[in-house]
């Protein structure tokens with residue numbers, strides 16, 4: 001699969017995730033989607049994220065979760081979304097060694 005095809009699939013799967021979330025009483029807003037390689041390198045230097053982040057490949061998005069109008073800051077709150085995302089082939093940041101519950105990506109060349 002070409003990278004652009006994978007990016008298109010990712011966008012389609014994120015649409016599915018958002019619709020599933022709404023159907024299950026959750027609400028989300030968009031956090032960061034695309035990130036420039038320059039910003040990713042700066043983040044890595046400051047101990048936030050990795051330089052080869054999938055955000056630079058348009059294969060990751062951070063979604064902000066709201067339950068009953070309350071913004072959720074705990075990665076564990078994102079578990080139902082993470083499990084659904086994994087069930088449709090995605091990788092969820094809540095599984096990272098440093099959990100990043102709002103990060104939803106499509107694995108690419110070993111990066112999540």
Ligand SMILES: [Zn+2]
Pocket residue numbers: 055060061062102103104
């Ligand atoms: Zn992210």
